[in-house]
Amino acid sequence: MTVARFVESLFKEGRVRVGESVGRDGQLRQPTADDLQETKAILKEFELSYRADLSGDPPAVSDKALLWGAVTTFYASSFLAYRDAGEDAIRLALSVPCAEASSPSVCYAVDLTLRFLPDLFRLARAASPNDPLVSVLRELAHQWPLSSVGIAGVEPVDLSSFRDNACLLQLYIDRIIATKDRSRLNEPLICDKIRAAIGLHSELAPELSSYLITTNPQTGTE
Amino acid sequence: MPAEPKSPWTVCLPIEDAEHMGKLRLIKGLSILVDGTSVWLRGDYLDDELDQRIRSIPNAVRFMIQANRQLTRPGETVPCAQLPDGLWQPLRAWLSTKLPVAGFAAEAGSGVMLKLVRSSKNRQANLMLSSWERWRAYAIQAPAVRLSRLGFAVSENADVLIRGTPLPPIPGHRFIEDHGIIIPIGWQFEPNVGSVIVRQVLKLDETVKALFSEDGSFELVPDTAFVQATRSAVRMTHG
Numbered sequence: 117m118t119v120a121r122f123v124e125s126l127f128k129e130g131r132v133r134v135g136e137s138v139g140r141d142g143q144l145r146q147p148t149a150d151d152l153q154e155t156k157a158i159l160k161e162f163e164l165s166y167r168a169d170l171s172g173d174p175p176a177v178s179d180k181a182l183l184w185g186a187v188t189t190f191y192a193s194s195f196l197a198y199r200d201a202g203e204d205a206i207r208l209a210l211s212v213p214c215a216e217a218s219s220p221s222v223c224y225a226v227d228l229t230l231r232f233l234p235d236l237f238r239l240a241r242a243a244s245p246n247d248p249l250v251s252v253l254r255e256l257a258h259q260w261p262l263s264s265v266g267i268a269g270v271e272p273v274d275l276s277s278f279r280d281n282a283c284l285l286q287l288y289i290d291r292i293i294a295t296k297d298r299s300r301l302n303e304p305l306i307c308d309k310i311r312a313a314i315g316l317h318s319e320l321a322p323e324l325s326s327y328l329i330t331t332n333p334q335t336g337t338e
Numbered sequence: 339m340p341a342e343p344k345s346p347w348t349v350c351l352p353i354e355d356a357e358h359m360g361k362l363r364l365i366k367g368l369s370i371l372v373d374g375t376s377v378w379l380r381g382d383y384l385d386d387e388l389d390q391r392i393r394s395i396p397n398a399v400r401f402m403i404q405a406n407r408q409l410t411r412p413g414e415t416v417p418c419a420q421l422p423d424g425l426w427q428p429l430r431a432w433l434s435t436k437l438p439v440a441g442f443a444a445e446a447g448s449g450v451m452l453k454l455v456r457s458s459k460n461r462q463a464n465l466m467l468s469s470w471e472r473w474r475a476y477a478i479q480a481p482a483v484r485l486s487r488l489g490f491a492v493s494e495n496a497d498v499l500i501r502g503t504p505l506p507p508i509p510g511h512r513f514i515e516d517h518g519i520i521i522p523i524g525w526q527f528e529p530n531v532g533s534v535i536v537r538q539v540l541k542l543d544e545t546v547k548a549l550f551s552e553d554g555s556f557e558l559v560p561d562t563a564f565v566q567a568t569r570s571a572v573r574m575t576h577g
Contacts, residue, residue, distance in 0.1 A: 313481035
């Protein structure tokens with residue numbers, strides 16, 4: 117299974133088949149240049165339709181971040197399926213930093229595939245809460261707050277890489293409401309945005325509404 | 339009147355009550371005379387059954403016919419009136435008959451005009467008519483949770499119908515949709531019948547909605563014109 121097929125299957129069918137990421141020699145299997153080229157083409161084509169559903173003007177996509185997100189998601193999915201991989205191999209594959217400094221373009225490009233991180237985290241924790249994969253995925257969640265909404269306990273959340281981008285901030289707000297992730301209501305800006313989205317219609321998000329009513333917007337404390 | 343066989347008798351009654359003599363039509367020997375606004379019925383024989391029938395005729399005044407055509411009240415001997423002269427004719431001939439109308443078909447009423455009148459009832463609007471530009475500007479920026487509850491349909495003249503709750507906070511005319519009957523907010527039907535009845539009256543197909551104006555006119559909007567509100571659906575629609 118190549119990264120390209122993985123991504124294609126993920127987008128078209130919503131389910132994937134993965135191969136082992138670690139060879140018999142214990143080495144991490146790296147995607148070929150052709151695989152990465154094809155992966156990029158698939159991602160770019162998908163992004164054209166994906167951006168139509170986002171609020172306002174989505175940022176341009178960073179090619180490097182696009183591929184980094186796809187390969188990271190590919191490895192995480194592989195380790196979820198092949199549970200016998202050691203912590204070293206997991207960390208080796210999933211601790212490689214993105215080649216570009218964080219920015220709205222990078223966050224957006226990575227998120228195209230890493231937005232499945234909450235699902236991966238849930239499955240990994242359900243299989244084994246103390247698995248090294250769970251802790252590595254939690255670290256990823258901390259690094260990529262836009263993609264990790266729905267994973268509780270990712271604190272403190274640093275939104276500096278995309279908070280000034282209206283499109284990504286709205287995407288973040290949409291996800292908080294959809295996942296009812298109260299742990300992300302930790303700063304006034306987010307609380308205000310949630311209130312603006314819900315307005316007087318608390319029935320749109322009853323759990324978050326009741327929480328916001330009883331929470332100090334300045335301190336985030338109840 | 340006691341039964342007095344072979345005793346000539348007569349009754350006088352207003353002509354408007356003459357129809358009640360129909361029950362006597364098949365009795366032989368009865369004759370009738372019309373005298374101005376009165377009608378006279380006479381016979382030569384009277385038994386208990388006939389006497390009972392005559393008594394049942396409304397406003398009928400009974401007399402016994404004496405010699406010289408003099409009339410006396412039953413049980414009296416002093417004449418009080420005279421039998422009128424004229425052309426007496428058989429009752430059976432005078433009372434014509436006609437076949438009843440089969441089934442007595444009901445007559446259609448004049449009908450009640452269905453119209454819209456002002457209403458004091460406070461109801462929440464769940465559909466609005468706005469301009470495409472306003473809707474588009476809102477929708478592509480709106481929170482997903484707001485859009486997820488809305489559907490929209492665009493007309494050829496760039497108007498847009500938006501349905502669902504809560505409605506978007508943009509200017510427009512607000513309506514209430516119920517069973518596919520859409521009326522302006524603040525109005526109701528008179529007579530105040532439910533939307534199901536209105537649908538039946540209008541003979542609406544299940545696949546269309548009727549959008550009413552305040553003057554009572556309406557236009558049909560097919561259900562298929564509505565699509566789920568998403569940012570991509572709005573972007574791909576050319577208003």
